[in-house]
Amino acid sequence: MVAGLAEAFSYEFMQRALLAGAFVAVTCAVLGVFMLLRGQALLSDGLAHISFAGIALALLVGWAPLEMALVAAALGAVGIQLLRERGLAKSDVAIGLFFTGGLALGIALVSHGRGITGGISTYLFGSILAVSEEDVLVVLALAAGVILVILALYKELLYLAFDEEAARVAGLPVRSMGYLFSILTAASVVLAARVVGVLLVGALIIVPAATGLRLAKSFRAALALSIAFGLASVALGLWASLALDVAAGAAIALAALVLYTLATAAYAATRRAA
């Protein structure tokens, strides 16, 4: 298997895929931990479906799909936050409304411009193996931006995840941070969609974070473990994709779920032993 891995990653397109995938995995794992602790796991799926409308529009009118996906997801994120904040809809309802709207709009646009159907499938199911050098640069810049913001606001984000009300009384700008967090989530969703596709963003945002949280003995460990599981999912998935000739996005998602299952079994075994 090691020889197989080494050979697989000797191809230039695999190296590009691995590089882009690694950056995305790190970004999504870190953000995923905060999302799960804030009880917003499904926000990523909701925003992914909203980004689909942006991608469809971009393909229809000839704009850059990644950038338009980001704009659509960011608008959706702000919209969901506004509905929640004004008490117009609970979080899951707000996500459901935008989720449905984004998907419906995307499908309407795709069905209108029938010629883009082929292009859209690469975004629905991911196309990391076909990532260009230019794509890699955009992905790296976006991922680096998200990570820098998280590093700069690490202690505040932890405080918010632990106790939002106490954070408010501690004088933290809870409202602005909520919006900022939504925008970061939108960026991560677009990154994840580039690797595993719109339909499987949870593979890089929810699953590695859930695995890390299962085993962690501290918050720092939770972040480190989630990153490790995200990276391992991408590497194993890319290799399996080549070895078994299956779609890379699906292979990465399945690899992430296998790791989650193993981690959960290990956790249960150690608890029984204790």
Place this chain on the structure above:
Amino acid sequence: MAVKPPTIEARGVTVEYGRERALEDASLTIAAGEFVGVVGPNGAGKSTLLRALLGLAPIRRGESKLFGSPVHDFTDWSRIAFVPQNASQVDAQFPATALEIALLGRVPKRGLFRPLTAGDRAKALGAMREVGVEKLAGRLVGTLSGGERQRVLLAKALASDPDLLIMDEPTTGVDPGARAEFYELLDHLNHDHEITIVLVSHDAEAIAETAHRVVVVNRRIVFDGTPAAFREEGALSGAYGFDIRHARTGVHPGGEA
């Protein structure tokens, strides 16, 4: 020397959530160094009073001031430590150690974009030592007992060097032995650290034993006096009934139990 403004000053505060009036015409002045216990029946507006004082509840009428500033203009939040209701019912899966939680107390002191320092860590550990949970520093907070968890939250509060500590039902889920020790600890923080304490609790007996002043809330503030007066007026037995309300306001109770 200028006279220090009261730590808390509320005048005629009325809070409404939609059509429901949760608190009516509440006036309360708390001076620096006081230890005030707020008691009353379930759903009587105790938490609403705290939240109004902190500007978290929608004040329909009246005004709340913190350290002399109207709460909506108040910016010096690092002087206040707040432990909300259910804070001790931390998600058992929350992946933070006791020390990581205590360190959060230093966040408002440090400010945005500035990482916590070794000094902050020492301060948080010192606060943990003070409340007797230093040995739990490396343990996941979700694995601690209710009493231990509550002390960790107290360490977090203490680490911020607050002038005012506000706690909402801090002893929920804490066993009676640990509860008594917890009240002793609060007494120590009030006396030796000169921290003003405002504590909401359903545990009227413990409040009357520990606090310097008891406030009974039942939509309105229906009693405000010393623990001795609280006992004399039969409020200990009547805190969950309406004796005090009759005695003080002559208003008959609403439909609340």
